[in-house]
Amino acid sequence: MSTRGETAAPEGSCDLLVIGGGVNGVGIARDAVGRGLKVILCESRDLASATSSASSKLIHGGLRYLEQYEFRLVREALAEREVLLGIAPHIVRPLRFVLPHNATLRPAWMIRIGLFLYDHLAKRSRLPGSHGVDLRHGAEGAPLKQELTKGFVYSDCAVDDSRLVVLNAMDAAARGAEILTRTACTAARREGALWHATLTGEDGQSRTIRARALVNAAGPWVTDVLQHVLHSNSQDHLRLVQGSHIVVPRLYDGDHAYILQNPDERIVFVIPYQGAYTLIGTTDVAYDGDPSVAAISPAETTYLCLSVSRYFAKPVRPEDVVWSYSGVRPLYDDAAQNTSPNNPSTVTRDYVFDLSGGTDGTAPLLSVFGGKLTTYRRLAEHALEKLAPLLQAPTKGWTHAAPLPGGDLGGASITAFARDFAGRHPWLPADLASRYVHSYGSLATTLVGDARSLADLGEHFGAGLYAREVEYLVTHEWARSPDDILNRRTKLLLEADTAMREKLAGWLARYGRSEARAVS
Known part of the structure; x- marks a missing residue:
């Protein structure tokens, strides 16, 4: 398997240049090269070095998005949950979630309806459905406060997020893509039907390539690339939201996770992590600054500790934290009626494309706004549905049935x-x-x-x-x-x-x- 670009396009040319080595960028590169296109991907740092490695490590439908009527997004995410279990069974694993019922926040009937929709919005064959649980008996209620007697259990999945990115890049490279890490696109300009782009390595050495199309999948930097590299303006708006997580010594026995409701209507996940630890997150805080230096604030740490301490018998304190990490989510700001400027949680997690060129004889530019880890593969597929006709490539998707590297277990579980x-x-x-x-x-x-x-x-x-x-x-x-x-x-x-x-x-x-x- 080649990962060094030995099959790079001759004479510095390619069909598609992808800027960004996060999950969306590598997903698009993989899908495109599998359709026979010559692909180059550049990433200024390491693969998954920003948002894609700072997630809650979940492949999930997004139960709380049902309250925001994001039914299409939830349906797509639930369907992708099944797909990813099939193509990456080594890094995606089933995970049962316990939702302790707090009658002061959401009534039981509302939760039952939500879980019914969650079970049935998309075809589900690999995971068990939801049910009620008596927290006074069994492992689910053992670490919780005694007054919590009733709860619900449902299915989602855990994932090694950064390995998901790397495996997509490996498969893209094996199929002929050139993957260039620690290489920034420092300039790009349209000249008719081609992009002329300058790629600069960390050693300062530059090369110029020509590409028939360009994808801007720079995540939190997507508008920076538009403005400062491509010198292009977009009417689409990006809203940066910081999500932070803390890790503490293991809080309870068992392989299940918890989803906890908060008075501000947000939820916090409590997830087994690396055997000896528990992962707690995430926050939603408006962010304005360099995404590469995002770090958890004392207020976020306190928020997460209090969220868990409302439910767990043993309080979690800031001094218990052994590690924390923060990532900046590049969310599409659709200025919807239900979007509050003071509540980043209401900003859609769906994705939006900005496509220019391609039909007027000029080279296409596709910029990616928003998205979430779970739906990266469908995002890539949708991106190629837009680009393939412009590049005379096959329009039929293929990644839903092709295992990621290491995912072909010969039919074994x-x-x-x-x-x-x-x-x-x-x-x-x-x-x-x-x-x-x-x-x-x-x-x-x-x-x-x-x-x-x-x-x-x-x-x-x-x-x-x-x-x-x-x-x-x-x-x-x-x-x-x-x-x-x-x-x-x-x-x-x-x-x-x-x-x-x-x-x-x-x-x-x-x-x-x-x-x-x-x-x-």
Whole structure:
């Protein structure tokens, strides 16, 4: 599998240039190259280095969007939930949510109607439906306050968000796309039926390419690219909303999650995370600034702690937080009647395209506004429905049935595959074998290769990270820095002490074409 662009378009030309290495950008690149188009994607930093790795790690329909009458969005998201379970079973897993009932916020009949719609708006074959639950008995009510006696249980899915991005990029590259990380599009201009774009690497070296069409999928920077790179104006408006999460030591036993209602009508998720931790989020705060430096505020931390403490018997305090992260969501501001300037939660999570050119002899430009992690594949499919006729490409979608790298398990369930993998590699510690399978799927076999012992995996950096995995990530997944590996590729950041970070940084400096610095 090539991830270095050996099949790049000749003479610096391509059919489609994609700006942005988040989930929407790589999804569009994958779909386009699979239709026979020559594709180049550039990302100024690492893949999934912004919004796409700062999510709640969920593939979900968006239960609360029903209250905003976003039925089309919820239906599409629920359908995509089924699709992603099928094409990426190693990184997408079913997750049961417990909704404790608070009669002062929403009546039980309203929740029952909402869950009925959630169960039936789209075809559901892989996940169980919703039902009521008595919180006085069983694991669901064990960590909650005693006065909470009634609740509801329904299904959604968890996902490794940054790996979802990387796997789409890997598949795009395997099909012939050129994926350029740490490469910014610094200028682009239309000249008739072609875009002439300048791509500049972090070393300052530039190249000029010609593209028949350009996609601006820069996420929170989409309007910046329009104004400062493309020198184009758009009537569409972007609304930046910061979402922050906190991670605390594990709050309860069990693999289920919680969805908690708040007096401000927002909801907060409480989700098992990396075995030893619990993930809590998210906030919705209007943001005005550089999205790359977004960070949680003390007020957001307090908000999340109070949200959980309203329901859990043991309060969560700011001093319990072991890690936090923030991302800026690039939401489309449709100025709808139900959108309040003081309540970012009401801004639609749907996506909108701005398409110019293509029918008048000029090169097309498609800018992507909004969207959510769950619907990235359909967003890409819809983008190609607009672009394919202009580029004389097939109009029929294909990504709904094509497994992402590692997702083809030979007909086995992920549980059966994991059991077989562990049996074929009995020398691997059980937790390491499980992490390999749930990160790499069938490609875990490629990663391990001919190793017959832990010693064969090379230098051990700590927390189950060995040189062979690092080599794989550098060679196949564009990893260059410790942060790429610990945060976005392996999710080992919380287990990595200073010595581990420094050892990894030193190895990358010697062997890995890296940013030779440890992450904090």
